[in-house]
Amino acid sequence: MSAAEPRRWAKTYPWLGEDPIPTAPCTSREIYLQEIDRVFTQVWLCLGRVEELPSAGSYKLKRLEFASTSVLLIRGKDGAIRAFHNTCSHRGNTVVAPSGDWDEFGQKGAFTCRFHAWTYNTHGELMGIQDPQGMPPCFDKADNGLTRIACATWEGFVFINLAPEPAVGLDEFLGAMGDHFAGYPYDKLTHNFTYHTVLNCNWKVGVDAFAEAYHVTTIHAGSFPGTFSTGLQMVKLLGDHRTTAVCFDPGREPPPVARLAQSKARGSLVNNLATRSLPPTLNDEGRDDYAFELSVFFPNWLLHVAEGIWFTHQFWPLGHDKCLWEGKYYVAEPRTHSERWALEHAICLQRNAWLEDTGTMEDTDFALRSGAKPVMQLHDEEVLVRHGYHVLDKYLSGTEDR
Numbered sequence: 001m002s003a004a005e006p007r008r009w010a011k012t013y014p015w016l017g018e019d020p021i022p023t024a025p026c027t028s029r030e031i032y033l034q035e036i037d038r039v040f041t042q043v044w045l046c047l048g049r050v051e052e053l054p055s056a057g058s059y060k061l062k063r064l065e066f067a068s069t070s071v072l073l074i075r076g077k078d079g080a081i082r083a084f085h086n087t088c089s090h091r092g093n094t095v096v097a098p099s100g101d102w103d104e105f106g107q108k109g110a111f112t113c114r115f116h117a118w119t120y121n122t123h124g125e126l127m128g129i130q131d132p133q134g135m136p137p138c139f140d141k142a143d144n145g146l147t148r149i150a151c152a153t154w155e156g157f158v159f160i161n162l163a164p165e166p167a168v169g170l171d172e173f174l175g176a177m178g179d180h181f182a183g184y185p186y187d188k189l190t191h192n193f194t195y196h197t198v199l200n201c202n203w204k205v206g207v208d209a210f211a212e213a214y215h216v217t218t219i220h221a222g223s224f225p226g227t228f229s230t231g232l233q234m235v236k237l238l239g240d241h242r243t244t245a246v247c248f249d250p251g252r253e254p255p256p257v258a259r260l261a262q263s264k265a266r267g268s269l270v271n272n273l274a275t276r277s278l279p280p281t282l283n284d285e286g287r288d289d290y291a292f293e294l295s296v297f298f299p300n301w302l303l304h305v306a307e308g309i310w311f312t313h314q315f316w317p318l319g320h321d322k323c324l325w326e327g328k329y330y331v332a333e334p335r336t337h338s339e340r341w342a343l344e345h346a347i348c349l350q351r352n353a354w355l356e357d358t359g360t361m362e363d364t365d366f367a368l369r370s371g372a373k374p375v376m377q378l379h380d381e382e383v384l385v386r387h388g389y390h391v392l393d394k395y396l397s398g399t400e401d402r
Helices: 010-013 029-040 170-174 176-181 204-211 256-264 337-368 382-399
Strands: 045-049 058-064 069-075 081-085 103-107 126-128 148-153 157-161 193-201 235-239 241-247 290-297 301-304 309-319 321-329
Touching: 010 382, 029 309, 029 382, 045 058, 045 069, 058 241, 069 157, 081 157, 103 337, 148 170, 170 176, 176 241, 176 290, 193 204, 193 337, 204 290, 204 309, 204 321, 204 382, 235 382, 241 382, 256 337, 290 337
Parallel strands: none
Antiparallel strands: 045 157, 058 069, 058 103, 069 081, 081 148, 148 157, 193 321, 235 241, 241 290, 290 301, 301 309, 309 321
16 A cells, blocks of 8 residues: 555545445346446447448447337438437337347448338438338428437547437537547557456445455456556545546566566556657656556546557446446557567457456346445445546435536
């Protein structure tokens, strides 16, 4: 543990308080339904990257169980990315037939419902139907395109808002958090790997596990022994969102194989690289021990940024006691065999660390549902966790300024 001033974050952000946090938001079916109604169907949600839709007709289909819908992202012939409910205007069948995966990708010049062949263009407009003469006089093709979903981009990330009329635009929703992370070369680091799995835990149990470093010396003693400090640095609470720096442990000494891999890697979570790609808003104190930025974009998206690497976690609610976890890791394309080997080593380390994290989540959820502990006792270094429940309470109580 770092020798930081005791309770420094409570003193920095006294309005958060220090009282125990109720566990009911992690176990209650009723609160979960309120979250869907007041949060997930009302705020901006990150759904992917523009690189996933490289050309006109490219599409991504994302299944969102909590909203009983699948979202169809399409790049139109004009280059714009639009979002639609994957629901035909005729009798409500899916226009793009899902295969069962959480994410699906493809390329089409037009989108034809398999049921009765109603056809839509890449802008979501209804272009043709079978036997149009049989439709009633009140029917107008122009009024029966795919149902639009609000869609906007930030730094190449595609966001949607399921509200019929979003209360605020994406830029206003992100606010200072968007400024804080702007200017990083996300589009240059495109070599990625992805893990996803369904976890038997509340979505917040997942988010909370990645929103603090208090656990690194225990849970990550195998994957990153003695690597990171448990004390957060440069904590910033930016509206509904929160971010902090995680720094290296002063006495870190990587094993020989890890040291060799770090020397060859183009991007590494555990190595300070000569290349400087961080925007000036990150590590604004100029710390030599800076490792990476750990952030939570409300409600369910975490973005971690370091020199030469960025990765995300997202926890999609599937019920009050179940969620889908998606972890994605991005670096530059390896140029040599040694860089490829170093990347594979990094992937293995990251996979192990993520499995160490996710391995705690189902146990936590199971134990909380016993009702034995009505509250959580949070450490000062878990200030990002505390802030998350503070923001959630604003939305559920109807006191948020949106």
